[in-house]
Amino acid sequence: MTSDGTGSGLHARLLAALGPAITSGVHPPGTVLRADELAERYEVSRTVVREAVRVLESMRLVEVRRRVGVTVLPVTEWNVYDPQVITWRLAGADRPRQLRSLTVLRGAVEPVAARLAAERGDAGDGARITEHALGMVATSRGQQLENYLVHDIGFHHAVLRASGNEMFARLGDVVAAVLTGRTEHEVMFSDPRQEAVSLHVRVAEAIREGDGARAESTMRTITEDALSELDILAP
């Protein structure tokens, strides 16, 4: 398996070249690419180009019409929930905007997910969530950011899954990407704030106790903090 986005085949490699090129604005909306030209430029067969283009089309990054070619669509058309598109955009130029959009989305979804987890989750869910919250506590001091991140991601993932809602659960990867990005790129030299850690523990408690309202409001504090943190970094 290829751990990064780049698959094994030529089509996947072409996709990994074209996708970021489009989302980063190298080929701005309205640009028309011709399939033959792409085949020549990237030294692959038309077969390969067609497959990659079909995928871009399904992501609504491009539209392909006969006698015209492959036209890059405006951002408003893009399937911004597609994991690949999210990855490409997070890696590219409008990373800050993307990070903000996703954090706002988290702010809408995670508190509700926490409430549902408290109301509908079973003991196993509560245990998993608590386990990660405690893991965060254990790794919150002494420059163990990597391990802390694992538990942070695990915590949010577990809550989203425990909500029992499929759409929420699928946002786990998005949250993971945001948290990872924060640790990697943004300023986070020091240990995480103890206040943030304790909020996670309190969410876990509320969920275990089945207290939906408290789980929701506490989680809302967490997501609001995440948003303010962004505002401080990029006002």
Next chain:
Amino acid sequence: MTSDGTGSGLHARLLAALGPAITSGVHPPGTVLRADELAERYEVSRTVVREAVRVLESMRLVEVRRRVGVTVLPVTEWNVYDPQVITWRLAGADRPRQLRSLTVLRGAVEPVAARLAAERGDAGDGARITEHALGMVATSRGQQLENYLVHDIGFHHAVLRASGNEMFARLGDVVAAVLTGRTEHEVMFSDPRQEAVSLHVRVAEAIREGDGARAESTMRTITEDALSELDILAP
């Protein structure tokens, strides 16, 4: 342009056959399809099959490995935010479950979107939203469900766009699909409830006045009503 999902090319038609077949469980997870077999069954060339399969792969409905074939992935892998996947699932057997997931998602997102619309939206946004709310009022009596639906969709779409958040805005189509489905399939012989209509008007007012808290809580009432409505229909 093809008004329905079925595109013009053979690959699109094959996709429109395979996608629903997978999401509806005709080919349950774990099923292995061979490309050659598909080409024969649907009487198309391997080129066409490959293009369709590549798209299914990018939706994470299938995984394709050499020497194995095209394997249908478990539901937990599917890109459930992909508009096409949503459409297919709404048209298929697990429509009720899908409708519920989406309605819960609406319940998380729309109230927050309404607050943001009130806090950040401009006069034009307010005007558009109000226009649709009034349109709902005007069409709420006398069996004008079709026109009512147009304004209902327009209202929610306008609020989501006015939120200024790209991710929220992209959920407009999802909401439209849910509302359309409700009108078409579920019991909705009679005129809409006046109470629901007036809630929309009040959200519009709150947004125009920049009252984020009121916009949020009123919208929350709307989405909670939508959820209870589902509970009544499918407990």
Next chain:
DNA sequence: GGGACATCAAAAAGTCATACTTAAAGAGTG
């Protein structure tokens, strides 16, 4: 003369068949 409509040719994607390469699962062997 000018606008509306029909016709036509070129361009680029769409489709197909074929030949060949490559990776990997599974059998067979030491």
Next chain:
DNA sequence: CACTCTTTAAGTATGACTTTTTGATGTCCC
């Protein structure tokens, strides 16, 4: 148990041909 070897199905390349669409050319009628 590890190693090799065969077989299988996907991956890639290419050439020939079809189809759609657009923009240009041209014609007719007002």
